[in-house]
Structure formats: structure tokens, C-alpha cells
Amino acid sequence: MSKVSMVLNGKTVSSDVEDRTLLVSFIRDVRGLTGTHVGCDTSQCGACVVHVDGKAVKACTMLAVQASGSDVVTLEGIGSATSLHPVQAAFREHHGLQCGFCTPGMIMSAVDMINRHGAGNLDEATIRDELEGNICRCTGYHNIVKAIKAASDQMAGMSQAAE
Amino acid sequence: MYETTYHRAGSVAEASDLMSKADDGKVLGGGQTLLPTMKQRLAAPSDLVDVTKVAEMNGISEGDGSVSIGAATTHAEVASSDLVKAKLASLAGLAGGIGDPAVRHMGTIGGSVANNDPAADYPAALVALGATVVTSKRSLSAGDFFTGMFDTALDEDEIVVSVSFPLIEKGAYAKYPNPASRYAMAGVYVAKHLDGSVRVAVTGAGQDGVFRVEGMEAALAANWSPDAVANITVDANSMLHDIHGSAAYRANLVTVMAKRAVKAAG
């Protein structure tokens, strides 16, 4: 057992967990934040993507204790039902989902790629390349890519027609 | 995953000490290979020694005619390093083509070379560039370090500290990625060294892991052009064959990737 402490969505949290506890289990089962999903559980699908110290990582492929001392942000930490993050708003606007299971990871990866490339600097090819580690089992990529492009452009202050 | 005990090392000396005291310890880099293996219960180390916070194993620096990369440096850091992009652009490109962004944020060069997956990208770079692997005990040439599929010269408790790459005249890496995993089906790194010698290293295709193609090296030393390697083939009998591709297919890919790499190097 180890005491795992981290800043989770801006709040300092601390719990005693087994060293083998995955970060995604810590987030979902220990902290009760179920926005982060477990899809394949084999490091492939990206449904569990969260940000650790500002970088997108697969929470099913990291131990909670590895993230001890870090700043962790999950889907719940980027926006709220009354005040959506621009990427969340764009996913709603462009219907960037079908069943919605992959959406949390898609949104967290989208926010990460916009941070790295700079808002307004994403073209379709780059977005598709950057989404390598996020799988949509419904194969609804088209609207996801559209949503990310729209959010990126909107965040850059470029006015972009909604359609 | 079976139970394990996690330790975070603050120095190479502390990591070595923790490893020697552990029953069945394993070094933990980015965990992008080790944790999936533990989840499948194919590995069950009693102790994990996390080396990613060790200062002397992090970062990229320029030496005399070389670039040294700490073993705990992530693929994303190598890919985006201004120093690597300026001095060894082909290496930055290779790192940026590993897996996906989340894997690159965690996976480390030390973990990749210590694992020596036959489909991993870095082994081709180390062999083609003639890199030196610096460990907690010694320095090894890349040729001596990689000893076969998933096998290296590392002792059980030996830790990769850094990898030093000599600067080259020119080089490039071309990979045909598995469309699902992004691991190499065949990846060829060609490098023209400052003394005029050429090295061609292949990953993803060989049954014994990374290997050199001497015929291509000689041909390119005489005539650096894609045509020089166009008719040189590797023996399909020593290629991997699996659900992703037959041995003959992989042998063909090696020649195709070699041509592309030479063309990209210019």
C-alpha cells in the first residue's frame, strides 16, 4: 500500500491504495469520477485518456502511485454542464459522437493536441494523425475531426461558420 | 496484475541499490510495455523501481560530436527537441512516429532499448548511427548491446542511463507501420557517417531483432542513391512471419523502405 496524493481537477486528494492500482481505477473507483472510461484496457483505444502534468496519457497504462505528486485533469476538470469547454461545445455542435463511449478520451486528446500545436494550427490531416491512439468503435471519426477543427479555430478567435 | 511494491528512485545509485535488494525487481520507465505485460500476468515483478524522476537520466545534451539522451527521456521529448531536430533530424522523426501521442508522452528511450522488441523503432537508430549505450555499470556499443529478440547484454540489475549518438553526414528512417499498432512491419534506418562509411539497420522484419544489411551498406558507400539498393534483397528465410505479414512480404518491404529512406535522406 502507498499513500497516493495528487491534485485532481484542482483539488488535492489523497488515498491509501495498493501499488498495483491503475490510475484509471483510482480516478473511477476510489475517487468516484466516472467520466474517464475503460475501453480496451490494453493501451490501445484511448477511452481512458487524462492529462498528467499537462500531458495526455492513457490512465489504464499508468499506476496511480506513478502519478502521486502530479497534477491530474480528467474530463470533469475541463468544463461543467453549465459551462462547457470549447472542445466539449464543439463535440455537441458537430455531433462528434455516436454511442459516446470514446468521447471522454477523444475530448481529452483533442484538448492536448490543441495545447501542443496552438489553437488554430490544426488541419484535418494533423488531427487524424494525432488521433492515432483514440479508437471510435462506431467509426464516427468524421464528425469528431470536424468538431476538433472547429474548436481549435474557435479557440484561436477565428470566426468559423457553425456548419 | 499481481501485487507489487513501487519505489521511486532519486538517483542511479539509489535505483541500483533498490534493484539489488529486490527479490525480483524490474526497472520501470514509462510503463508502456511493462504495465500491459503485468496486466496480462506475463510479468510479475516483486518490486518496481521507477527511474523516470532520476535527474541524471533525463534530458538531452550536446557533447563533442555527439548528442546524448538520458534513458528516461520520453519519445515526445526527443521528437520535439530543438537540439535533436537540428543535429539528428532523422532521430527526432523516428521518435515522433512511435505509437501515438499518449504513448510518446510516457514511453522512454531507455525502456525501448532495454526491451528490444523486434518491431521497435529505436534499435534501428542505435545500430545505424553506431550509438553507445551507457549503463549503471559500463558503456556498450549498440552492436554489442542488442543480442537477439527481446534480448540485450544487460544484467538483471543493470540500468540504462543514457544513449549517446554520434553526429552523421546524413540519414533517414523509413518505416512501414502496422496499421493498428504503429509498430514497424519493417523499418530501415540508413546513415552516412562523417568518415564516409554507411550503415543500414533494419527493425520489424528480422527473426532475431534488429540487423544490418552489409550488401546495402557497400552499395550505398559506392553510390548513395535509391537505385543502389533497389535490387538488393534480404533472405526471406530469416524474416518474421505472422498474421500481419509473410516472410516474403517483409523481405520485400525491407528493400522498399531502404529505397525510401535513402531518398528521404537526400
Ligand SMILES: Cc1cc2nc3c(=O)[nH]c(=O)nc-3n(C[C@H](O)[C@H](O)[C@H](O)COP(=O)(O)OP(=O)(O)OC[C@H]3O[C@@H](n4cnc5c(N)ncnc54)[C@H](O)[C@@H]3O)c2cc1C
Ligand atoms: C499502443 C502502443 C503502441 C506502441 N507503438 C510503438 C511503436 O510504433 N514503435 C516502438 O518502438 N514502440 C512502440 N510502443 C512501445 C513504446 O515505445 C514503449 O514505450 C517502449 O517500448 C518501452 O518504453 P517504456 O519507457 O514504456 O518502458 P517500460 O514499459 O517501463 O519498460 C520496458 C522494459 O524495459 C525495462 N527498462 C525500462 N527502463 C529501463 C532502464 N532505464 N534501464 C534498464 N531497463 C529498463 C523494464 O524493466 C521493462 O523490462 C508502443 C506501445 C503501445 C502501448
